[in-house]
Amino acid sequence: xxxxxxxxxxxxxxxxxxxxxxxxxxxxxxxxxxxxxxxxxxxxxxxxxxxxxxxxxxxxxxxxxxxxxxxxxxxxxxxxxxxxxxxxxxxxxxxxxxxxxxxxxxxxxxxxxxxxxxxxxxxxxxxxxxxxxxxxxxxxxxxxxxxxxxxxxxxxxxxxxxxxxxxxxxxxxxxxxxxxxxxxxxxxxxxxxxxxxxxxxxxxxxxxxxxxxxxxxxxxxxxxxxxxxxxxxxxxxxxxxxxxxxxxxxxxxxxxxxxxxxxxxxxxxxxxxxxxxxxxxx
Amino acid sequence: xxxxxxxxxxxxxxxxxxxxxxxxxxxxxxxxxxxxxxxxxxxxxxxxxxxxxxxxxxxxxxxxxxxxxxxxxxxxxxxxxxxxxxxxxxxxxxxxxxxxxxxxxxxxxxxxxxxxxxxxxxxxxxxxxxxxxxxxxxxxxxxxxxxxxxxxxxxxxxxxxxxxxxxxxxxxxxxxxxxxxxxxxxxxxxxxxxxxxxxxxxxxxxxxxxxxxxxxxxxxxxxxxxxxxxxxxxxxxxxxxxx
Numbered sequence: 001x002x003x004x005x006x007x008x009x010x011x012x013x014x015x016x017x018x019x020x021x022x023x024x025x026x027x028x029x030x031x032x033x034x035x036x037x038x039x040x041x042x043x044x045x046x047x048x049x050x051x052x053x054x055x056x057x058x059x060x061x062x063x064x065x066x067x068x069x070x071x072x073x074x075x076x077x078x079x080x081x082x083x084x085x086x087x088x089x090x091x092x093x094x095x096x097x098x099x100x101x102x103x104x105x106x107x108x109x110x111x112x113x114x115x116x117x118x119x120x121x122x123x124x125x126x127x128x129x130x131x132x133x134x135x136x137x138x139x140x141x142x143x144x145x146x147x148x149x150x151x152x153x154x155x156x157x158x159x160x161x162x163x164x165x166x167x168x169x170x171x172x173x174x175x176x177x178x179x180x181x182x183x184x185x186x187x188x189x190x191x192x193x194x195x196x197x198x199x200x201x202x203x204x205x206x207x208x209x210x211x212x213x214x215x216x217x218x219x220x221x222x223x224x225x226x227x228x229x230x231x232x233x234x235x236x237x238x239x240x241x242x243x244x245x246x247x248x249x250x251x252x253x254x255x256x257x258x259x260x261x262x263x264x265x266x267x268x269x270x271x272x273x274x275x276x277x278x279x280x281x282x
Numbered sequence: 283x284x285x286x287x288x289x290x291x292x293x294x295x296x297x298x299x300x301x302x303x304x305x306x307x308x309x310x311x312x313x314x315x316x317x318x319x320x321x322x323x324x325x326x327x328x329x330x331x332x333x334x335x336x337x338x339x340x341x342x343x344x345x346x347x348x349x350x351x352x353x354x355x356x357x358x359x360x361x362x363x364x365x366x367x368x369x370x371x372x373x374x375x376x377x378x379x380x381x382x383x384x385x386x387x388x389x390x391x392x393x394x395x396x397x398x399x400x401x402x403x404x405x406x407x408x409x410x411x412x413x414x415x416x417x418x419x420x421x422x423x424x425x426x427x428x429x430x431x432x433x434x435x436x437x438x439x440x441x442x443x444x445x446x447x448x449x450x451x452x453x454x455x456x457x458x459x460x461x462x463x464x465x466x467x468x469x470x471x472x473x474x475x476x477x478x479x480x481x482x483x484x485x486x487x488x489x490x491x492x493x494x495x496x497x498x499x500x501x502x503x504x505x506x507x508x509x510x511x512x513x514x515x516x517x518x519x520x521x522x523x524x525x
Contacts, residue, residue: 163449167462182451185459191447198361200369200448260323 023112035175036149044244045114053092057083058107058116065213065269066119067096078269079117082136085261089252097197105129108239109163113248116237119209120138126237133249136262140227141173142208144196146220151203153226157181163192163201173228197221208275216271231276288468293460298385300456301477303514305371307452308439308485315438318382323389337386344383350444352376356450373445373452381438388430391421425497436482448451453477 007062023205049055059079060068075096087094097113104116108130119139122132145151151160156196157179164171174181184201185193193214195201204211211223256262257278266274337370342351357372367375396419403413425433446455455476461467 167460185451185455186449187447187458191449194358195449198358199366200357200361 010119035157043244045239046047046245046248049090049092049114054095055083055087055092055115056095056097056113056114057086058097058104058118059083060100060104061096061098062100063119066159066209067117076104078137079119080266081265081268082262083117083211085256085265086249086252091257103147104237108237111239114245119234120237121232129240130237131240131242131246133238133246134253135233135235135257135278136253137209137232138274138278139232140208140276141170141205142211142227142275144193144204144206144211144214144221145202145222145224146196146199147222152224154228155205156197160202161200163195163204165192172182174250177228182239193218194222206226209270212270212272213269219238223272225275231280233278233280245247286466286469289464290460290466290473291466296456296460297453297473298389299475301481303370303450304439304442305481307374307377307442307450308435308481310374311381311442312342312435312438314374314378315381315385315434318379319389321383322382322386323393326386327393328391334389341386341507343384344380345387349380349441350447352380353444353448366493369445369448369450371419372448373450374441377438377441377445381434381441384429384437386432388425389429391430393419395426401467410494428493428497434494435485435489439482439485440478453481467491 015271059075059077061067061069061075061077065075066076066079067075070076075098083094083096090153097107099113099116099118101109102117104118104120105126107113108116119137120126120132121139122135124131143151143154143157151157152179154174157174158181160181162171162174162181162183164183164185171183184192184195186195188205189204189210191203192201196204197218197220198225204229208223208227215221215223218226236253238245253262263273321441322337322340325333326341328334328337353373353376356367356376360367381466400412400418400422404418409418414450442452443454445452447459449455451459455472457470461470464470
């Protein structure tokens, strides 16, 4: 028994060695593998998705309300709703792949997902690795304040107390604007929000969409509309070099925006209409 | 010195400010704890049942719930009923009231450790109940529970580290912020631990000196040889003679 096992292993090693030799020799074998690589590159993810009958969408399910798991463990949220519309549009089934911020790009590059949503901000660094569609949601840093606080923009802040999270650089925005405030650094964003809610701090600076959701959960709070930092345009990410798929997703987004469906989905999850327009104003 | 340590030492002024705030909060909170503990201990020994019940409830509620939660209640929940304390005051109140409950039990034990005959003798000599307590019972009781009281002082000092949760810039809070900025956690937390050690040893050293001055004959305290208290002689506390 033991001997036969050994023999199988030695045969396998021999076969592998032969194959590797073949792989090394230039000529017909090399040419044919190049050709097959060419053909997969031209075949779009669109075709693959339609043939497979399933679209695999990478969503961050630990980032409410963009993505989270509901009471029964099913994916839900703003991004998940858009993913459902996309699957409907393609006429295929939806497979939501739970993703984290850190593995959004690796998941695309290794073909684990067809497209990534995840509040994905477009920037040059990332655009060198993957392709982005048109934006579907816009974010900035905004102020969360009490409704009766009288604070409507950063100009009202001098001398006020700003709640931030330890290690975050959100309050540096104000320093850059030359506005002098007292910062209280809390352990979690929930504690900082609670401090604003209970009047222990005057305001909190965070991602505008995140704050809109918090204001929806706490009706006594509201988000000011002035953007403290340049707007971030968040889009779908796809594997680099698949223009057919990008074109399809762009015109899907165009229809989603033109029909007002995106706006109503945003309103459903964030309790207000989108604050910033999807296209930059010159 | 490596650049990591140099970087951390650039933050030394912030560490020292935080250390000062920690000490200031500790002293205020401990003063409040002494008052709470003394009042509650007297109330628990009161002849009015209402006082006994109130003091009992105070001790049992405060001693049996986490101090971090009490800090959250004072800072985050009290504004809902119209009491808004800033973070430092909220911390002083929460920790003072918390340690007061422990001190209440310490003081109560001290009072009952004084031989019954002492009180009776004072009564026979014509001292009023107030005089009896102030000049006969309390000095002996305090002497008996002095080491336990100093323990509670150290507990207050270390407890102030929890105030980082309500954004008080005390030593631990400032250390976590500097750690988040520099990510030099070994150096940052090593320095913080050292500063806490300096603070707590300075406090117990001062308490030891105070005890030496306050109590005649001196307290019999076990201390390593370095300490000035090592010359204490075995104490001559009056011993109750059993009949």
